[in-house]
Each structure stands twice: as structure tokens, then as C-alpha cells.
Amino acid sequence: MGRSVFTAALRRISPGRSWVMDYDLAYLNRLRRGDKLMHQRKILFLVLGAYLLISFRMVSSRLLSRGIATEYTVQYYEENAVAFAQKTKVLEQDIINLSSDSSTLRRAIKSLTDCRLQYKKIEFFTAYFFDSETRSINAAPVYEVEEPTLELVEPMGLQQIEALLFDDNHLRQKPELLLQAQLLRNTASELTTLLYHFELTDAQILESLRINLIRVITLSISGYDAPELKTGIREAAVALKAMNEPLVLFIGREDIPSSDAEDLTRVLNQAIRYLDQNSDFDSFDRMTFLRDYALPLQTALARAVRGWGLELQTEDQLNYRADHLFSRGAIRFGTAASLSQAENSKRLLGEKLFAETALSGNGDRSCTTCHQPTRYFSDNLFRSTAVNPDSSLKRNTPTLLYAAVQHFQFWDGRSKNLQEQIVHVIFNPLELNADPKRISQEILNSKNYQKLLVESFPEIDNQEFTTNDIADALAAYLTTLQPFNSTFDQYVNGDLAALTDRQINGFNLFMGKAQCGTCHFLPYFNSLLPPHYDVSEVEVLGTPADADLDHPKKDSDRGRHDLYPIHFYDAAFKTPTVRNAAKTAPYMHNGAFETLTQVIEFYNRGGGTGIGLHVPDQTLSGKPLDLTPSEIEDITLFIESLTDKI
Known part of the structure; x- marks a missing residue:
């Protein structure tokens, strides 16, 4: 680097x-x-x-x-x-x-x-x-x-x-x-x-501006790179004024459609004016900025660039055809604008396999055992029960909703993609403990699956399907678990009656004073780092063994350190999505907290360091956030607004 x-x-x-x-x-x-x-x-x-x-x-x-x-x-x-x-x-x-x-x-x-x-x-x-x-x-x-x-x-x-x-x-x-x-x-x-x-080239300049606008929307207004100075709003204003410098040269041309140019000029000037007039970091109304200025600016810039015939796509993850960051498909991670017949069949196959008990050695378990659709693809247990009912898994089971939108899998990030993770789960003695012979007889060579297998993998000769094909199909299904239909999504896409005032205030706190948005990045509210969305981050929070913050005990799980024995990774874990968190308790890698209020209070005190644990490499600030009980409740209400309809 x-x-x-x-x-x-x-x-x-x-x-x-x-x-x-x-x-x-x-x-x-x-x-x-x-x-x-x-x-x-x-x-x-x-x-x-x-x-x-x-x-x-x-x-x-x-x-x-x-x-x-x-x-x-x-x-x-x-x-x-x-x-x-x-x-x-x-x-x-x-x-x-x-x-x-x-x-x-x-x-x-x-x-x-x-x-x-x-x-x-x-x-x-x-x-x-x-x-x-x-x-x-x-x-x-x-x-x-x-x-x-x-x-x-x-x-x-x-x-x-x-x-x-x-x-x-x-x-x-x-x-x-x-x-x-x-x-x-x-x-x-x-x-x-x-x-x-x-x-x-002109096209490169315009793409750099589009990317920088995402940087403003996701990072600047959250205080990501100036958490102590709290200059993020002033910096956002400067960034938008900088955008205006080259844009005026495009906007002033006679061969550009006037309606697009006028709309872009109007929205950009309004956004700059709003930032200049509301520069206090803690009181800044981020929701109003997004709804009335930033997202319309994204839309106007996209239309203008297309109108000028200068659209350039060098970013793998960004979809410039989407209106704005909260439009469905704005991030092209594991999704495609249109599906081939084989890909569609693969997803249907994966959905069927998701409930298939033949994937387990004893024929009693499936993916749905721990990832129950009715429980938002989690199980609401402290830790899931293992194949042996007298034992349990090492870590809490997270939701699979939006799980595909990460650059690594498992709490410690040890798998680089879903396929690799799925194969691990299938053969893990504690999870599915699969029997290869059962998989061959009851899935790969079964009449019940042959049609879907052939349609899903037409490139495979002699129909010699393997467990890797099963993993590929399951991964294809998991990429579909991105509903984006919560009341929050409805609000930012135009339904202004979808959220309450307290939920809006909770979002403003989440993205501002509480600093949640500096790790749970928009629009997925997970660790996918904007503006390129090409990296998933791990964090050292100092999560205790249980919810007793007044008498904290250090958790024994060393996280990513078990893969890479370097002290900066000691107790480092991935940051999961906050979407649907209201339905997926308990929380953290070890299920230490039973309620969202407990989670927020842990952050409010400054994580592990703030509650008195020795966490020398904590990436979370150890300083208290000074959130009031009412503010904590508003943040909780906002997180509830991220619940999808499934």
C-alpha cells in the first residue's frame, strides 16, 4: 500500500x-x-x-x-x-x-x-x-x-x-x-x-467526482476521517465546492442538454448552501442532507454524465446505472442486472439445497437448522447446537441476509468467499458433518436434483457434479438474500411517512455523535468500505465475555489472530450488517449481549478499553460517547427501521 x-x-x-x-x-x-x-x-x-x-x-x-x-x-x-x-x-x-x-x-x-x-x-x-x-x-x-x-x-x-x-x-x-x-x-x-x-480525460475527471460524492455521503458526514476534530461537515462542503470547479466547464457548454445541466447546477448549489449553513457536526441533520440534497445530487450527476456521453466505468463494485446509493443494485456485489437461465437455475437449486438434510451426516440437519428463515436466517441462540446435541459451536450464528456482501466470510474472515465457507460448513464435524457417499447418492446422482443440476451447470461434461457445485449453487442463492425493503429503505426512496421523528434522529445519531457509521458503512451498514467497496474491514472492539459491563471479563476468543498470529489481529472480528439486527439477537461474535441497548451502551462506554479491559490494539476509540438514555433509545428505534419484510 x-x-x-x-x-x-x-x-x-x-x-x-x-x-x-x-x-x-x-x-x-x-x-x-x-x-x-x-x-x-x-x-x-x-x-x-x-x-x-x-x-x-x-x-x-x-x-x-x-x-x-x-x-x-x-x-x-x-x-x-x-x-x-x-x-x-x-x-x-x-x-x-x-x-x-x-x-x-x-x-x-x-x-x-x-x-x-x-x-x-x-x-x-x-x-x-x-x-x-x-x-x-x-x-x-x-x-x-x-x-x-x-x-x-x-x-x-x-x-x-x-x-x-x-x-x-x-x-x-x-x-x-x-x-x-x-x-x-x-x-x-x-x-x-x-x-x-x-x-x-474528461471521462476520468467525471468518474473521480462521482466516487468522491460517495466518499462525502458515506465517510465525511460520519466523521470517519476526523472523529476528534468533528470537521466532517465543513470538509463535505469543501469537497462539493471542489466538484463544482471542473463541472462548471461542462455545464456551460451549448451542446449539453439544458435540463440536465440546470438540474445539476441547482442541486449542487443547494447542497453546498445546506452544508455551509449547518456545519455543526453533532447537530447536523444527515437524513435531510441525504434525502433532499446528496442523493438527488447523485441522480443529477449521473444523468448529466450520461447526457454528455462521458460515462466511464472503472469500478468493479459500483453500478452507475443506479439512481443513487440506496437504489436497489447500486453496489454490484454478487448481483447482476440480468440473469442467464443457468444462473437462475443455480439460484433455484441453491434454495432447494438450503433445506436439504442429506447434506448432513446424520440426515437430520440442514442449513436451516441454524439459519432459520422465520428468524431472519439466524437462530436467536447464544451459540448454535452442534451435531452432538451436548455441545455447541464456538461462535454466535449471524444472519445470512446480506451475508454475500462481504469480501470474506466467518467472524474471523478465514474464508475468502461464500463457496469456500459453505464447503467448510458442510464437512465441519460440529456443523453438518457431511457424508460424501450420502451427498453423492441423495443429491449429486439423485433424480430429484438431476434436472436442476444440468440446467445450473451446462458446462460440466458427463454430469460429473461435485460438492463444489453444491457450494456454488448455495452461494448463488445467498446472493439473493438482499431485500432492501425496510421502512428505512422506503423512506430514503421517497416515502416520507415511513419513519418516525425519533427514528430519523436515531439515524442522525448513528451517523454522527455515536460514530456507528464509521464502521457500519452505508448502504449495507456493514464493513464494506466505501467509496470503492473493495475491502471488508475487521475491528478489535474488546468485546467482553458477557453483558456485565461493571465487572467485565475478557473473552478468550482471539479471532483473526488464530489465522495470522500478529498482535494487531488479537480479538479482531468482521463487522456484520446492522440491517435486521432487531430480529437477530443475541449480538457480537460470542452472543454476549441480549439486547441492542446493551450493545449501544458497550460502545457508549468506549468498548473494552472504556470498561476497563486491557485491549492495547483496540481499533474502536476508548473514549465515551456520552449518549443519553433517550439518544440510545432513538438509535435502537432507527435500527428497528432497518428490518426487512421477508
Whole structure:
């Protein structure tokens, strides 16, 4: 993963990636030990100097595809990248000046805010065109583990600086803050050099704006990347104003349908005005913003881009044909706009197999034993009963609704897809404990299944079907379990009578003060990370063994650590969907909490760290949220509105 421009420069000089990683981490470690800071700075400058020699800083010679907005957009980026670099210098100086005088902390926080607001002017550009080179600028303040090598990407950038500045003892963090500020300044100073021999098209610019709008809708207004500063609403306004810069060049053209251009201009200006007039983070009405401004803006932008004939699709997961993020099929994860006959047959086969007891060794169990459709495809048990009725499974059984919309399966993420997970469940001695002979006789070679098997897998010669085909059919069925018909979905798609005022307030709290939306991402309210939806995240929450938060006991389940024995994964688990959570108690990987109120109170206290457990790698903030009982109840009422009709 990209961490900084100077790392990218080293990669260009030497293709040996591991050398770059080792050099980078060693460099960071030496600075942290305080060894010869000036000497290390000289090394950094030499590296950057080498990069400059390679690039020649010949920005003026870049090759641009002539278009409506290409040259202007590059010029806009250059000017604002230079301004961002200047603000990082001010931030570095304010961090150098940090002392016991509280005014120095306030100045540093203001400088960080200025940096963030300036960066939001160019994020649509850097994130789309130079993602790997600039990702470290606004990366999450946690260690990233590169699997399967277990190489670590250290936290750095604006978010890490925020975390350090808001530490209870920020002066203790000053050496690290100085390092972070220096790295940020050096990265920012090289942003314009990325334009050497750079080309872009109008279609790319427009796609970058569409992706950035999703970033605003899902991340900015939730405070995902500025939870302490609470500048997300102001940053959203800056991001939309940045969108307007290249868009005006398209909107002003005579060959563009006037109705689409006028609609886009009107909605964009209204959205910007609403953000400017309602910039307080905690009180911001996110539902009104989504309903009246952001989602209509998505729709208007999509129509305009299509009208201009400049639609470009480079994103695997996004469906630009959907009106907006909450339209059915907006995320193309495991779904298709139209089904072939074979795929439709495969789903029907999977539905039939879902209740098939011949998949179990004793002929008494099926998928429905633990995933009961009448219980929203869960079983409402603390832990499901195993094949042996005197024992139970290790973890709580989650719902299968929206389960297909994850990049890994099981609580610890050990299976990379549904098919792999299903095969594991079929042969797991505790779950179905399948008998291969029974499966062959009663399913694969049974007259009851032959027609559907042949229709589902016409490419298989001699009808030699296997358990993998069964898993494939079951996975195809599971992809259909995405109803999107809750009262919440009805509301955001136009039925304004579908939600109560308290449920709307609960959504605003969920996406704001309670910070739920920083892990349960829109629109699935699970760990599928926007705006690309190409990653599912795991979190370390410090979930206790039971619901007694006043006398907490640490849970013994180590989660993803059992797969990858690195301490950052100790007790790390995937984040399931909150959709239908009102029907799928108990909660968490171990079923520790029986009610949603208990779950929210756990988060309200700051997770495991907040209730007094030792969780050194907790990814959830350990600070209390200060939610009132009424606010907790409103959040619960909102979660109830996510219940589908099945």
C-alpha cells in the first residue's frame, strides 16, 4: 500500500519492494528512538532529491488529452496542491512549538484543520489518479497488515496526527508528532511532481467526482476521517465546492442538454448552501442532507454524465446505472442486472439445497437448522447446537441476509468467499458433518436434483457434479438474500411517512455523535468500505465475555489472530450488517449481549478499553460517547427501521 511520495520515489529507483519497506520502517524506528534526527532528515532530503532528478520537475511538459476540463482541472490541482504543501509547513512549525501552554495546542489543532480543509479540495483528484502514492496523506490511524506476508504499514498522515494531538498527554507524543508532520510535509511538497508525463480525460475527471460524492455521503458526514476534530461537515462542503470547479466547464457548454445541466447546477448549489449553513457536526441533520440534497445530487450527476456521453466505468463494485446509493443494485456485489437461465437455475437449486438434510451426516440437519428463515436466517441462540446435541459451536450464528456482501466470510474472515465457507460448513464435524457417499447418492446422482443440476451447470461434461457445485449453487442463492425493503429503505426512496421523528434522529445519531457509521458503512451498514467497496474491514472492539459491563471479563476468543498470529489481529472480528439486527439477537461474535441497548451502551462506554479491559490494539476509540438514555433509545428505534419484510 502507498504510504508517502518519498516511498513511491524509492520504489521507482529500486524495484525491490521489500527493501523499500525495510528502509521505510527502519527509518521510522530510528527517528522514534531519537537517534540523530538531523542526520535522518539529510537522508530523507537526499532521497527526495534523487526523486526530483528523476522527475526533472518538468510539469510543463506533461501530456494532456485535450478535453473540456482537463487542462483546467490539472491547473486547479497544481494550485491547491501547492497551497496544501504550504499549510503542512505551518502545521509542522506549530507542532515544533507545542508546549505546556494550551494555546500552542489550539494553534496546532487549527493548523491541522486548515490542512484537512485544503486537502479536501484535491482529494477527488489524488484519490483517483494517484491513490497508491498519496494514500498515506489521509490514511486511517491504525496499523495495516499486508496479508499473507504480515508486513506492517504504519499509521501516518492527517488522521494519525489528529489522534496524537487529541491524546490525553499530547506532549508525550511530541516526538511522534514531529515525525508525522515531517513526513506529511515531504509528501505534500512532491504532489505536483506526480504530474510529470501525466494524462487524463474528461471521462476520468467525471468518474473521480462521482466516487468522491460517495466518499462525502458515506465517510465525511460520519466523521470517519476526523472523529476528534468533528470537521466532517465543513470538509463535505469543501469537497462539493471542489466538484463544482471542473463541472462548471461542462455545464456551460451549448451542446449539453439544458435540463440536465440546470438540474445539476441547482442541486449542487443547494447542497453546498445546506452544508455551509449547518456545519455543526453533532447537530447536523444527515437524513435531510441525504434525502433532499446528496442523493438527488447523485441522480443529477449521473444523468448529466450520461447526457454528455462521458460515462466511464472503472469500478468493479459500483453500478452507475443506479439512481443513487440506496437504489436497489447500486453496489454490484454478487448481483447482476440480468440473469442467464443457468444462473437462475443455480439460484433455484441453491434454495432447494438450503433445506436439504442429506447434506448432513446424520440426515437430520440442514442449513436451516441454524439459519432459520422465520428468524431472519439466524437462530436467536447464544451459540448454535452442534451435531452432538451436548455441545455447541464456538461462535454466535449471524444472519445470512446480506451475508454475500462481504469480501470474506466467518467472524474471523478465514474464508475468502461464500463457496469456500459453505464447503467448510458442510464437512465441519460440529456443523453438518457431511457424508460424501450420502451427498453423492441423495443429491449429486439423485433424480430429484438431476434436472436442476444440468440446467445450473451446462458446462460440466458427463454430469460429473461435485460438492463444489453444491457450494456454488448455495452461494448463488445467498446472493439473493438482499431485500432492501425496510421502512428505512422506503423512506430514503421517497416515502416520507415511513419513519418516525425519533427514528430519523436515531439515524442522525448513528451517523454522527455515536460514530456507528464509521464502521457500519452505508448502504449495507456493514464493513464494506466505501467509496470503492473493495475491502471488508475487521475491528478489535474488546468485546467482553458477557453483558456485565461493571465487572467485565475478557473473552478468550482471539479471532483473526488464530489465522495470522500478529498482535494487531488479537480479538479482531468482521463487522456484520446492522440491517435486521432487531430480529437477530443475541449480538457480537460470542452472543454476549441480549439486547441492542446493551450493545449501544458497550460502545457508549468506549468498548473494552472504556470498561476497563486491557485491549492495547483496540481499533474502536476508548473514549465515551456520552449518549443519553433517550439518544440510545432513538438509535435502537432507527435500527428497528432497518428490518426487512421477508
